[in-house]
Amino acid sequence: xxxREWFLAGTAVIGLTAASASxxxxxxxxxxxxxxxxxxxxxxxxxxxxEHVMENGAPVTKTTFNVTETAFGSTPETITxxxxxxxIQGAKVPMGEVNAGIPQFLNGTSAVLLxxxxxxxxxxxxxxxxxxxDLSQTALGYVVRLPDSQGGLVSLSEALDVINDARDAExxxxxx
Amino acid sequence: xxxxxxxAALGATAALVTTVAANAQDGRQLxxxxxPTRVEFVESQQGAPFGVADVVGIFWxxxxxxxxxxxxxxxxxxxxxxxEIAPDVLAATVQSGLDRWNAIETSYIEMNITNETDLGNRPxxxxxxxxxxxxxxxxxxxxxxSSPSTALLAxxxxxxGDDLDGDGDSDVFDPSIEGVSTCxxxxxxxxIEFPAGDYAAGTILDNDVQFSSAPGLVWELNATDTGGADxxxxxxxxxxxxxxxxxxxxxxxxxxxxxxxxxxxxxDTTDGAAELGSRSLSIDDxxxxxxxxxxxxxxxxxxALQDGDIAFEDAFxxxxxxxxxxxxxILGAHVSAIDRRSGETVSGTYSGSSxxxxxxxxxxxxxxxxxxxxxSAVDGDWELPVPKSRVYRAAVESxxxxxxxxxxxxxxDFIGGILGQNDLPE
Numbered sequence: 352x353x354x355r356e357w358f359l360a361g362t363a364v365i366g367l368t369a370a371s372a373s374x375x376x377x378x379x380x381x382x383x384x385x386x387x388x389x390x391x392x393x394x395x396x397x398x399x400x401x402e403h404v405m406e407n408g409a410p411v412t413k414t415t416f417n418v419t420e421t422a423f424g425s426t427p428e429t430i431t432x433x434x435x436x437x438x439i440q441g442a443k444v445p446m447g448e449v450n451a452g453i454p455q456f457l458n459g460t461s462a463v464l465l466x467x468x469x470x471x472x473x474x475x476x477x478x479x480x481x482x483x484x485d486l487s488q489t490a491l492g493y494v495v496r497l498p499d500s501q502g503g504l505v506s507l508s509e510a511l512d513v514i515n516d517a518r519d520a521e522x523x524x525x526x527x
Numbered sequence: 528x529x530x531x532x533x534x535a536a537l538g539a540t541a542a543l544v545t546t547v548a549a550n551a552q553d554g555r556q557l558x559x560x561x562x563p564t565r566v567e568f569v570e571s572q573q574g575a576p577f578g579v580a581d582v583v584g585i586f587w588x589x590x591x592x593x594x595x596x597x598x599x600x601x602x603x604x605x606x607x608x609x610x611e612i613a614p615d616v617l618a619a620t621v622q623s624g625l626d627r628w629n630a631i632e633t634s635y636i637e638m639n640i641t642n643e644t645d646l647g648n649r650p651x652x653x654x655x656x657x658x659x660x661x662x663x664x665x666x667x668x669x670x671x672x673s674s675p676s677t678a679l680l681a682x683x684x685x686x687x688g689d690d691l692d693g694d695g696d697s698d699v700f701d702p703s704i705e706g707v708s709t710c711x712x713x714x715x716x717x718x719i720e721f722p723a724g725d726y727a728a729g730t731i732l733d734n735d736v737q738f739s740s741a742p743g744l745v746w747e748l749n750a751t752d753t754g755g756a757d758x759x760x761x762x763x764x765x766x767x768x769x770x771x772x773x774x775x776x777x778x779x780x781x782x783x784x785x786x787x788x789x790x791x792x793x794x795d796t797t798d799g800a801a802e803l804g805s806r807s808l809s810i811d812d813x814x815x816x817x818x819x820x821x822x823x824x825x826x827x828x829x830x831a832l833q834d835g836d837i838a839f840e841d842a843f844x845x846x847x848x849x850x851x852x853x854x855x856x857i858l859g860a861h862v863s864a865i866d867r868r869s870g871e872t873v874s875g876t877y878s879g880s881s882x883x884x885x886x887x888x889x890x891x892x893x894x895x896x897x898x899x900x901x902x903s904a905v906d907g908d909w910e911l912p913v914p915k916s917r918v919y920r921a922a923v924e925s926x927x928x929x930x931x932x933x934x935x936x937x938x939x940d941f942i943g944g945i946l947g948q949n950d951l952p953e
Binding site: 448 | 559585653667673676678679680768773883886891892932934936941947
């Protein structure tokens with residue numbers, strides 16, 4: 352069964368040029384591989400700054416990351432990821448916009464990110480929230496929460512292997 | 528209150544208690560970081576001082592729970608194609624989904640499209656106090672639809688004449704002068720005004736629902752298997768977010784009923800039957816709305832019982848408990864109630880409450896930044912409304928990415944993920 356699914360409620364602001372690619376939030380049955388395949392880069396990154404600005408009449412959040420490791424793709428050492436929502440500027444009372452199912456970041460946290468690049472150089476997370484994998488430090492070292500179907504809680508190196516395997520699978524299929 | 532069961536589940540414990548109490552904060556609400564209200568010295572950060580910001584659920588104040596929407600009639604759907612749908616038809620379809628939410632007898636909130644107006648060929652505007660429904664989205668919008676809500680970030684007192692959004696127009700009226708005490712467009716200028724008074728952090732002040740106008744996307748009025756998006760199904764889901772609800776993890780009610788909760792985060796546009804299922808509210812959807820907006824919870828106003836209403840406490844019990852591990856609270860564990868007789872998963876919620884620490888004093892390399900520390904997990908408590916007169920068992924699972932991850936649910940649950948708490952065995 353063709354299980355093409357749409358991700359609801361995300362307001363991702365992915366900059367895309369082709370109509371077919373503009374439905375980048377479509378989730379296939381093989382969603383993990385699909386996420387990896389549509390990403391331009393996969394990085395391990397730490398949040399170092401968060402800024403709220405207004406674009407197209409609505410607030411967006413610009414989160415700055417330091418890239419500490421790259422699984423694939425090429426990014427600068429510092430990148431900015433744009434997500435919808437955030438504090439509304441210019442209001443007389445404190446107001447913020449809340450969006451369902453949108454990635455959120457806090458300072459000092461690290462994550463494995465699947466990213467797509469916009470025309471302005473900023474990045475967005477592939478698959479809206481689905482391209483974010485929490486990275487936690489434990490007594491055993493850094494661990495990443497991948498979907499259970501991809502191994503669940505694994506070491507960082509194992510997680511990057513899983514991601515690169517998913518990416519290689521695309522190459523192999525294309526070659527066939 | 529009477530304890531009916533204690534559950535020990537693979538390291539997580541959940542004590543179930545019945546009660547008829549209800550309030551406006553729940554694990555099933557979308558949430559946001561309120562402005563910091565106090566300073567604490569954080570032990571895990573060598574005793575450094577931080578501002579403490581509560582993570583608060585978003586909700587409509589009872590004075591504003593008769594929500595009026597304006598449909599932007601400037602554009603329909605599938606523009607320039609043989610499948611074009613006129614704005615008035617779309618508005619009627621959206622209203623049919625709203626009618627289903629409005630028909631919940633145990634919930635006092637109501638949402639209606641009260642105006643169809645040409646607001647121009649432009650995307651919606653945040654925080655303008657026009658609750659807008661539009662089929663025009665900004666370039667780069669890649670989701671099917673979304674429902675952004677503007678919420679208050681601090682407990683506030685609105686005084687008559689206040690200009691809340693800074694647009695030069697008063698947004699607050701004196702109820703004693705206007706003779707009304709509910710949110711409405713008292714000056715007929717197209718946006719909503721608020722009665723003067725106190726409003727809590729998390730109060731929704733504005734909500735827009737936007738449906739993608741991306742080229743190539745097909746909206747349809749009759750759910751099919753062809754990949755078009757069913758307006759009614761998507762709209763019903765999005766207006767659940769408009770209520771302030773976050774996503775449900777219930778994607779299959781039972782082994783014999785594959786229907787998902789309307790608020791399950793994904794919809795299959797190639798499965799017309801599934802889309803039709805999303806149009807219909809599940810018990811889970813009804814319970815959440817009723818819990819946050821309980822009928823009969825006030826003696827006057829919209830929350831007071833009126834003809835056709837059923838008191839929340841006459842229809843639902845509330846199971847309560849706490850998810851802990853090694854004595855520490857767990858954020859973002861999904862707790863669901865399963866009817867022992869039918870095997871149906873009737874409702875679900877997420878555990879815990881949390882705070883975020885704000886660097887007000889420049890003690891980190893990111894002054895002003897917002898941080899999650901171990902102390903961010905305040906408790907692992909949960910409350911779960913369930914229909915009365917049934918026997919339930921509870922299930923606990925992590926938000927481990929299958930079917931949804933922490934970030935797909937709420938900020939509270941996301942913090943649980945940051946703290947590495949989303950690894951409970953199911």
